[in-house]
Amino acid sequence: MAYSAEISRVNPSCFLFMIDQSKSMDDPFGGGVGKKKADGMADALNRLLQNLVIKCAKGEGINDYYVVGVIGYGAKTGPAFGGPLTGQHLVLISEVANSPTRVEERTKKVDDGAGGVIDQTVKFPVWIEPVAKSGTPMAEAFQLAHKILEGWIAAHPDSYPPIVINITDGEYNVDPTREATLLTSLASTDGNVLLFNCHISGLSSAPIVFPNTDAGLPDEWARKLFALSSPLPDNISASALAEGYPIGPGARGFAFNADLVELIRFLDIGTRPSNLR
Amino acid sequence: MNLTPQGFWVPKAGSSETDYEDAFAVGPAGVAIADGATESSFARAWAKLLTEGFACNPLSMSPGPVEILERIGPLQQQWHEGIAWDRLPWFAEDKARNGAFAALLTLRFDGTLNEPEDVAAVERNWYALAIGDTCLVQIRADAIYLSFPIDRAAAFDSSPTLLSSNADRNRHVLDGAERLNGTFQPKDVLLLMTDALAKWFLGEAEAGNRPWHILEALTGEEQFSELVDRLRAERRLKNDDTTLLIIRETGVSHNSSVDANATDATVHSDLDTPDSTLLFNESYPDEEAV
Numbered sequence: 065m066a067y068s069a070e071i072s073r074v075n076p077s078c079f080l081f082m083i084d085q086s087k088s089m090d091d092p093f094g095g096g097v098g099k100k101k102a103d104g105m106a107d108a109l110n111r112l113l114q115n116l117v118i119k120c121a122k123g124e125g126i127n128d129y130y131v132v133g134v135i136g137y138g139a140k141t142g143p144a145f146g147g148p149l150t151g152q153h154l155v156l157i158s159e160v161a162n163s164p165t166r167v168e169e170r171t172k173k174v175d176d177g178a179g180g181v182i183d184q185t186v187k188f189p190v191w192i193e194p195v196a197k198s199g200t201p202m203a204e205a206f207q208l209a210h211k212i213l214e215g216w217i218a219a220h221p222d223s224y225p226p227i228v229i230n231i232t233d234g235e236y237n238v239d240p241t242r243e244a245t246l247l248t249s250l251a252s253t254d255g256n257v258l259l260f261n262c263h264i265s266g267l268s269s270a271p272i273v274f275p276n277t278d279a280g281l282p283d284e285w286a287r288k289l290f291a292l293s294s295p296l297p298d299n300i301s302a303s304a305l306a307e308g309y310p311i312g313p314g315a316r317g318f319a320f321n322a323d324l325v326e327l328i329r330f331l332d333i334g335t336r337p338s339n340l341r
Numbered sequence: 342m343n344l345t346p347q348g349f350w351v352p353k354a355g356s357s358e359t360d361y362e363d364a365f366a367v368g369p370a371g372v373a374i375a376d377g378a379t380e381s382s383f384a385r386a387w388a389k390l391l392t393e394g395f396a397c398n399p400l401s402m403s404p405g406p407v408e409i410l411e412r413i414g415p416l417q418q419q420w421h422e423g424i425a426w427d428r429l430p431w432f433a434e435d436k437a438r439n440g441a442f443a444a445l446l447t448l449r450f451d452g453t454l455n456e457p458e459d460v461a462a463v464e465r466n467w468y469a470l471a472i473g474d475t476c477l478v479q480i481r482a483d484a485i486y487l488s489f490p491i492d493r494a495a496a497f498d499s500s501p502t503l504l505s506s507n508a509d510r511n512r513h514v515l516d517g518a519e520r521l522n523g524t525f526q527p528k529d530v531l532l533l534m535t536d537a538l539a540k541w542f543l544g545e546a547e548a549g550n551r552p553w554h555i556l557e558a559l560t561g562e563e564q565f566s567e568l569v570d571r572l573r574a575e576r577r578l579k580n581d582d583t584t585l586l587i588i589r590e591t592g593v594s595h596n597s598s599v600d601a602n603a604t605d606a607t608v609h610s611d612l613d614t615p616d617s618t619l620l621f622n623e624s625y626p627d628e629e630a631v
Contacts, residue, residue, distance in 0.1 A: 072353075073355065114432075118432050119380065121433050123383055126432065187435065189432075306500060334377070335380060335499055336499060337442040337510075338501060338502045338563050339505060340439055340510065
């Protein structure tokens with residue numbers, strides 16, 4: 065069965081993020097005022113990285129279940145990590161954990177256990193800052209992703225297939241369908257590379273996560289990104305369904321005006337208690 | 342009739358013994374076996390605290406929720422005090438604040454495992470409590486007499502509801518706890534297994550085989566380790582920490598029996614931390630109290 069390879073320190077898998085840093089990301093996010101799409105992108109990626117790090121945290125350290133890369137595309141296409149990780153295509157998740165450029169404190173509302181909510185201060189590590197410059201060379205970014213993952217798969221032929229998460233407003237210069245298809249044609253013995261898209265839009269439409277049809281998507285960009293997104297593997301669909309997500313047959317790794325942070329929870333690296341949320 | 346428990350354990354392949362997150366303990370009147378969840382931090386310590394706590398201080402024969410929660414509270418406190426919170430990096434603190442999680446199966450007998458000859462009953466009553474997917478199988482007359490709390494291989498999944506060291510996560514956990522009263526008769530065998538082994542076992546039984554013959558024939562750790570290695574290589578056993586506790590009538594040959602006469606819980610000596618205050622350090626092979 066595909067997508068069933070064990071993910072462990074001995075058999076790590078790979079996450080590659082692609083982030084749109086083009087000029088159009090300077091526009092307002094979700095039809096609102098104040099927050100830009102670039103801010104939404106940075107928040108989405110930083111939360112994804114934070115959740116992936118915490119998933120791999122064990123005791124006082126980190127188990128290296130994943131290697132991680134971030135490709136930025138805008139004024140230039142290339143590795144987007146800052147600080148000590150600058151210029152590196154793929155790094156261990158433990159290196160990511162130990163190298164945020166800063167750790168902010170943010171306030172979030174949490175259940176107080178007595179029917180109310182209270183404010184709690186939480187740490188919010190930041191690896192990626194908002195950037196918005198120039199065009200949207202998404203096809204070029206897919207080419208670079210292909211090059212990076214071709215090498216990684218050659219070195220890890222039996223791994224759980226790499227997952228690529230592309231965070232964008234979709235407004236690309238050149239149709240990237242050919243390059244995206246080439247990327248997802250790469251495969252380990254456990255299945256093809258998975259491409260999930262996270263669409264950060266200027267429209268104020270309600271968030272949509274893991275749709276199985278493009279019928280309810282609000283614009284052409286969303287429909288094109290949906291078409292490029294891989295179907296969710298069965299075990300991820302089953303986990304999402306078990307947690308109450310309305311997953312239909314053929315659901316895809318696509319989110320509209322929502323991050324894909326929940327996806328991290330559905331990755332199987334061992335027993336995950338149902339009462340750990 | 343006196344009873345003798347015998348324990349076997351093997352860590353997940355690719356992991357060291359200090360990564361082993363199952364635990365088992367034997368007390369004067371009962372046993373406990375636990376399976377710490379991979380996706381939680383300091384789960385090894387939590388599993389160990391739970392098994393020692395419940396084996397040392399066994400539940401009554403019909404405990405209510407209040408009695409169970411009263412046992413768990415001090416163990417949660419001990420777990421929390423065992424972590425050097427001030428030196429955890431941001432990710433480790435965030436993870437640990439969620440709590441550690443473990444499946445727990447406790448079994449207590451009416452009276453002690455070793456009764457004086459003159460009062461020893463022919464039949465022994467027992468009470469079991471299970472939270473999560475660690476299983477008890479009773480073999481009687483060369484057949485499965487009962488399997489608790491799971492009785493089908495297909496019923497295992499990787500997201501059971503588990504007992505947490507964080508009380509906030511346990512709000513509904515006792516709703517899903519399973520309880521069972523039973524009797525142990527001469528020649529019965531009780532097999533307590535963590536999930537990977539239990540799933541294999543029930544699958545074999547469903548296929549018409551008698552996997553208890555294989556487990557009952559084990560005489561030592563080495564044999565158990567070879568069995569586990571073979572089943573993993575044949576992809577019949579999930580690569581996970583694997584633990585078995587067999588309870589039989591005393592008198593059958595046991596090469597690595599744990600001491601049922603102990604007044605305190607007995608835990609596999611390799612798993613003991615040097616300091617009973619249990620300041621945990623899970624990540625490094627050279628485990629030491631901090």
